[in-house]
Amino acid sequence: xxxxxxxxxxxxxxxxxxxxxxxxxxxxxxxxxxxxxxxxxxxxxxxxxxxxxxxxxxxxxxxxxxxxxxxxxxxxxxxxxxxxxxxxxxxxxxxxxxxxxxxxxxxxxxxxxxxxxxxxxxxxxxxxxxxxxxxxxxxxxxxxxxxxxxxxxxxxxxxxxxx
Amino acid sequence: xxxxxxxxxxxxxxxxxxxxxxxxxxxxxxxxxxxxxxxxxxxxxxxxxxxxxxxxxxxxxxxxxxxxxxxxxxxxxxxxxxxxxxxxxxxxxxxxxxxxxxxxxxxxxxxxxxxxxxxxxxxxxxxxxxxxxxxxxxxxxxxxxxxxxxxxxxxxxxxxxxxxxxxxxxxxxxxxxxxxxxxxxxxxxxxxxxxxxxxxxxxxxxxxxxxxxxxxxxxxxxxxxxxxxxxxxxxxxxxxxxxxxxxxxxxxxxxxxxxxxxxxxxxxxxxxxxxxxxxxxxxxxxxxxxxxxxxxxxxxxxxxxxxxxxxxxxxxxxxxxxxxxxxxxxxxxxxxxxxxxxxxxxxxxxxxxxxxxxxxxxxxxxxxxxxxxxxxxxxxxxxxxxxxxxxxxxxxxxxxxxxxxxxxxxxxxxxxxxxxxxxxxxxxxxxxxxxxxxxxxxxxxxxxxxxxxxxxxxxxxxxxxxxxxxxxxxxxxxxxxxxxxxxxxxxxxxxxxxxxxxxxxxxxxxxxxxxxxxxxxxxxxxxxxxxxxxxxxxxxxxxxxxxxxxxxxxxxxxxxxxxxxxxxxxxxxxxxxxxxxxxxxxxxxxxxxxxxxxxxxxxxxxxxxxxxxxxxxxxxxxxxxxxxxxxxxxxxxxxxxx
Numbered sequence: 163x164x165x166x167x168x169x170x171x172x173x174x175x176x177x178x179x180x181x182x183x184x185x186x187x188x189x190x191x192x193x194x195x196x197x198x199x200x201x202x203x204x205x206x207x208x209x210x211x212x213x214x215x216x217x218x219x220x221x222x223x224x225x226x227x228x229x230x231x232x233x234x235x236x237x238x239x240x241x242x243x244x245x246x247x248x249x250x251x252x253x254x255x256x257x258x259x260x261x262x263x264x265x266x267x268x269x270x271x272x273x274x275x276x277x278x279x280x281x282x283x284x285x286x287x288x289x290x291x292x293x294x295x296x297x298x299x300x301x302x303x304x305x306x307x308x309x310x311x312x313x314x315x316x317x318x319x320x321x322x323x324x325x
Numbered sequence: 326x327x328x329x330x331x332x333x334x335x336x337x338x339x340x341x342x343x344x345x346x347x348x349x350x351x352x353x354x355x356x357x358x359x360x361x362x363x364x365x366x367x368x369x370x371x372x373x374x375x376x377x378x379x380x381x382x383x384x385x386x387x388x389x390x391x392x393x394x395x396x397x398x399x400x401x402x403x404x405x406x407x408x409x410x411x412x413x414x415x416x417x418x419x420x421x422x423x424x425x426x427x428x429x430x431x432x433x434x435x436x437x438x439x440x441x442x443x444x445x446x447x448x449x450x451x452x453x454x455x456x457x458x459x460x461x462x463x464x465x466x467x468x469x470x471x472x473x474x475x476x477x478x479x480x481x482x483x484x485x486x487x488x489x490x491x492x493x494x495x496x497x498x499x500x501x502x503x504x505x506x507x508x509x510x511x512x513x514x515x516x517x518x519x520x521x522x523x524x525x526x527x528x529x530x531x532x533x534x535x536x537x538x539x540x541x542x543x544x545x546x547x548x549x550x551x552x553x554x555x556x557x558x559x560x561x562x563x564x565x566x567x568x569x570x571x572x573x574x575x576x577x578x579x580x581x582x583x584x585x586x587x588x589x590x591x592x593x594x595x596x597x598x599x600x601x602x603x604x605x606x607x608x609x610x611x612x613x614x615x616x617x618x619x620x621x622x623x624x625x626x627x628x629x630x631x632x633x634x635x636x637x638x639x640x641x642x643x644x645x646x647x648x649x650x651x652x653x654x655x656x657x658x659x660x661x662x663x664x665x666x667x668x669x670x671x672x673x674x675x676x677x678x679x680x681x682x683x684x685x686x687x688x689x690x691x692x693x694x695x696x697x698x699x700x701x702x703x704x705x706x707x708x709x710x711x712x713x714x715x716x717x718x719x720x721x722x723x724x725x726x727x728x729x730x731x732x733x734x735x736x737x738x739x740x741x742x743x744x745x746x747x748x749x750x751x752x753x754x755x756x757x758x759x760x761x762x763x764x765x766x767x768x769x770x771x772x773x774x775x776x777x778x779x780x781x782x783x784x785x786x787x788x789x790x791x792x793x794x795x796x797x798x799x800x801x802x803x804x805x806x807x808x809x810x811x812x813x814x815x816x817x818x819x820x821x822x823x824x825x826x827x828x829x830x831x832x833x834x835x836x837x838x839x840x841x842x843x844x845x846x847x848x849x850x851x852x853x854x855x856x857x858x859x860x861x862x863x864x865x866x867x868x869x870x871x872x873x874x875x876x877x878x879x880x881x882x883x884x885x886x887x888x889x890x891x892x893x894x895x896x897x898x899x900x901x902x903x904x905x906x907x908x909x910x911x912x913x914x915x916x917x918x919x920x921x922x923x924x925x926x927x928x929x930x931x932x933x934x935x936x937x938x939x940x941x942x943x944x945x946x947x948x949x950x951x952x953x954x955x956x957x958x959x960x961x962x963x964x965x966x967x
Contacts, residue, residue, distance in 0.1 A: 221920075221924050222928070229887065231891075231894065232887060232890045232894070235893070236890065296662075296665035303931075310879070310880045310883045310929075314777075314883050317773060317886065318773060
């Protein structure tokens, strides 16, 4: 374990965290957006005028990927890869940063997929009652709450880590 | 600030007054005609002269014609073109549209010919394709077998080579002649001539090779000649279609007339639909409906002018009158957002003024970028100037105006001008770190805890005002004690919780007093003492619900941060590539951020209203007031003074 730490070093851990945050949340969003896209294609094939409404729904599960990117970006800023701040990342700090990335990485992944499903269900609402778009959006937004909470925890943790 | 009181109206009038009365009612636009009461419906027959289906099909004709003209005529209309203005009287001249309808019928006729022409083209293309394999064959396709010989066209699968087939046939019947017109990947196209006596033997051999007969209909001449004829017909069709399209395009200038006629018929359709609800006797008709109290006087005047017998009364408790809310100009548009959830119940509470304040407040807080706010305000100003928006569009513009202001203000307070664009540009040009804070108040990215706390405080205010509305509703119903028990004690308790957390010395006593009040009162519906106390204690568990509600407002921080950081990512990336790269990346990235953040902000602001705020007091389920009016989708109406 000791050798692993010294070899891997703090910077590596921090970057692994950033990679997971952007990567996992991004994969989740890709899946979620894909699910909505599939559902929406079926509807738009029947009625192309619904494109504008479905695109709104499809955008919703995309936010988790952005949250992941956001945390990854803040990590890169923190360790000085962007902005060029001169800092030394000790193994402990690296581990802390890694931990800070975990909530948005994991919750982002799963919530994006779940939100994709909810939004795909919302496509059915648009098919039958296009005027109720906002209700479909609120259903999907309920899922996103937890990604928002995870983002907050990741952000607050990252913000609290002293270099 | 309120849901307007509705009065129930019942009218009996002579049939000859019907047309002019309905037109006047459409003009006034203050009566929603509903189905007549049950007891009357049992005694009187339905009004028999409603022509809903007929008017619908006339509307369909017009809509088709409009679509055809738009498809073919390339109607140039500026994005910001103003609608023509038309007087009310013009929109109520139902007979005057007949001429326009004839034009529509002509246009639809042309469109049908055009469609037939396309169908014919398809048929000809198929025929041509079927003929092409036979083109090389110099034999008339309508050649007939004679007394002594058989002439036949046919195909065999091209899996076996033609030479093999020919050899097999000639081996048995050397006199037969087999021509090959052509071959493709699937079939050989063949022509056979043989003596009638040989025919049985030949066809047996052919059968082994999977021969199928081909017959040509309506042909005289060789395949090449036939193809020539088809080509001529095709080019004929083409020029015919050109003429048709040209003729349709000539109707482009009729489009405004068609659209006006569509609005006129739409108004008529509304009246026909209303008539479907009416009852009749031999010489009179009866209608019932709802009228908002403020409009009562002018409606009565109109009814008396037409010599109607009428009766106005308050709604009974079982009836659910339609909803019409009356609000000042700044609050009314936000009714749109309330209606997306559901209009309020008739005996509920009109939340729109609160909606206006909180929606724009939270929207601004989440979008929170002074630059984006400015852009919104510029867009609003442009829309006001160019589009002169009315109706739904007008509401959206007003909402955008207030949200733009709050976005600008919060953005300036938190120091977001297109994210950190100003420091980023400064650093890119001078190479030095821009150290001054842009924020007028504080930067949430540097002090997130402060922002989080601020979000919770706003959340608490939001939720407390929701509870306050609930208390008001209870008091209005005369349930003062319920208001004290269910809202007042909770307020005391929750304030106590906050004070205790903050660490003020008296907090615990406030908390205790609130808790005691709740324990003593929340079980008051239960029959025995134990049940009362047990339910009372259990009710304290609801505090977790409040906790969840408050925590939900952390999204204010998360989303404002998300807007700011994505903008920052864009700016940082741009700054790495130098001034020219910065310009493009900034432009594309900021547009992207605006689009994504706008959706997120709208959704989450709505959610806070619908779930956290409405959850505390809102009684939904009303139907919006839908009076008989003059319809105008394509024109603007000039109001006439009555």
